[in-house]
Amino acid sequence: INGQLDKFSYVLNASYEENGVQRDAEGDILGLTYGLSDTNTQNYFSKLGYQFDDEKALQVTYNYYKAKQDTDLINVVGNVNSGVKTYAVESQNGASILGEPQGPENHNVMLKYSDDEIFSHTQLVIDAYAQRIENMFFFSTNLANPEQGFDGGQSIIESEKKGLRATFNSQFTWQDIDTTVIYGIDALNDVTSQPLVDGRVWVPEMDMENIAGFVQAKWILHDNIILKAGVRHENIDLKVDDFSTLRLCRTADQCSVAFDVVGDTLNYQATTYNAAIRYNMSDAFSPFISYSQGADISDTGRLLRSATVTDIALIRTEASIIDNYEIGFTSKFDRIRFEFSAYRSTSELGTTNSFDSETGIYLPVRAPQEIYGYEALATYQVQSNLDISATYSWVEGKNTELDVYLGGKDIGAPKGTFNVNWQPADGARLALNYLYVGDRKRFDQIDGAYVGDQGPVDSYHLVNVNGSYDLGNQWQVFMGIENLLNNDYYPTRSQVYTYDGYNHKGLGMTVNIGASYQF
Structure with missing residues (x-):
């Protein structure tokens, strides 16, 4: 309403x-x-x-x-x-x-x-x-501790956030240059923990206070050159009281070691920058290039729950500065539009996981990372009531310190799509969507088995269709068919994660039919 x-x-x-x-x-x-x-x-x-x-x-x-x-x-x-x-x-x-x-x-x-x-x-x-x-x-039985009478456990994320953001947007002409400047402050308080339902504390309460100031500017030169640049300064305090890690057992003789950890207030300060330029040379070729930075401390909870030291100051919780580079172009020829971009992202301290066979837990690994890839989009307006589009994306990444590939939690398999949108008559719409997911097989088995998020990905195909028809008098009917060909497949997530219970197959052919009435 x-x-x-x-x-x-x-x-x-x-x-x-x-x-x-x-x-x-x-x-x-x-x-x-x-x-x-x-x-x-x-x-x-x-x-x-x-x-x-x-x-x-x-x-x-x-x-x-x-x-x-x-x-x-x-x-x-x-x-x-x-x-x-x-x-x-x-x-x-x-x-x-x-x-x-x-x-x-x-x-x-x-x-x-x-x-x-x-x-x-x-x-x-x-x-x-x-x-x-x-x-x-x-x-999950992986949260078991038979010595204390727990045959498993169930966790719950509890989080409360409060924030205030003031943003100014000034637009003016300076020496015949159209200028936009966006600036302001951003404040956030985030209190998050991850206890278990049975009362055990898996991730202790983390009380974060974050205040940031930012300036972002855009200039349009000669009607066809667009410049952008910005800066953001973060000041973050993260308070964690004294806590104890959990002793968790996968089997009777495969258990992690519990630690009493001294808490602390951790401070992060980071200044990040961005800059970009686009040259609208012509419809046929409009290139761009950009650089941006980010600051990431998003895996702190995982670091704390897997702590193997007695003082939080000794855990590698420091923020990771991420550098992103992108170059690409757009082209338009009559009814055809094409977009392409290639990118590279590096971070000083990424967060991946390494399985510890002795304790049965996945320990965080903080090491330099590099992620790179490209993506392309093409659209074609066949006629006024019919258009088609296609996309393709490929991404890869490595731990550059050890020269090993990143797992499926961070890197997806190649993906392509093909879409058709048709309006055969007034009030009628029909769409066909095709999805292709490619192979990604970067890891060998360890002791005869894949571990962590290193499962091999086999390619699969999906076709979905949907449509609607306006009956008039405020009535509309619609129908969609997911997995039209009833393909038998495992989604990417089910293939890369080797943990028990994660390998569900994908949804079989499913029909959705409905009607809507507006008054």
Whole structure:
């Protein structure tokens, strides 16, 4: 529902969805780990606005989202190395899935104030926002500790964020050069932890305070040269109290070692830059080149839960500066448009994982990384009611210190798409989408098995179709068929992750039919 009453506007949306079982091409129910079978989803959204005058406005947005997998199904667990897929079956003799229903529950609220003319040629936007997240993961026997009576465990991410951002946008002409300057401050407080449902603490509470200032500018020279440049300075304090890592056992004689770790407040400061230039030489050839930096501390929780030292100051938690380089061009010839870009990204301290066979845990590896690749897009307007497009992307990456390839968590397999969009008549639409995922086989087995995220990827193909027809009188019908050819395949994620229970097959042919009415 949406509408407007004088200066007041509103949007209200509510949806509830019950998802039954999902099956692969062989008719078996897909595995439950991160699956959607028997998932109930609630999504409530509201946006209220008030226009004070032509320049000033206030907007309040709230969103509640909850998705829980409440099921009586149980997994039949396989893995990549056994060659046996993971699938679900109806429970026998009253058995049920272990643990609480998995899935997220999120609250998001934002207050936005805008003034299009706070002073000459300058817009001001102030965003204040808050978010509360609870994300329940699946029950895992890898979180077992038989000595304490735990045959497994179930973790939940608990996070509360509060932020404030003030952004100024000034547009003016300087010596006949159209200029845009965006500048402001960005403040965030993020308190996150990952305890286990049984009361054990896997990742301790991390209290992060981040304040940043930024300036981003754009200049248009001679109507065909576009220059961009910017700088951002981050100041981050991350507080962690004293904590103890968990003793976790995969088997009776394969257990990690618990450590009592002294907490601390870690400070990160980073100044990052970006610059780019585009030359709109002609429709046939418009080249660009760009450079940008980023600062990343996103894997701190993984570093803490796998700590092997007694003082947080000794864990390599420092921020990684990432340098990104990109070069490419766009071309347009009558009805054909082509885009191409190649990129390279380097980081001082990436975060990958290495399996420790003695303890049975995956230890973080902090070493220099390089990621590189390219992507291309072509579109062709066959006629006014018919267009086709194709894309292809390829990416690769290495730990440059050891000269070894990065695993599937960081690097995807080659991917190509082909899309056809057709409007055969007024009010009718039909689309066909083709997906190709290529091979990626960069790793050898260790002691006769693939480990971590180093499983080999075999190529696969998918075809999806969807369409809609406007019946008039505010009625519309629609239909979609996913995996039209009912291909039997493992998605990329299921192939690269060798952990038990992750190798679900892809969704078999699935038909969605519906109708909508607007009044």
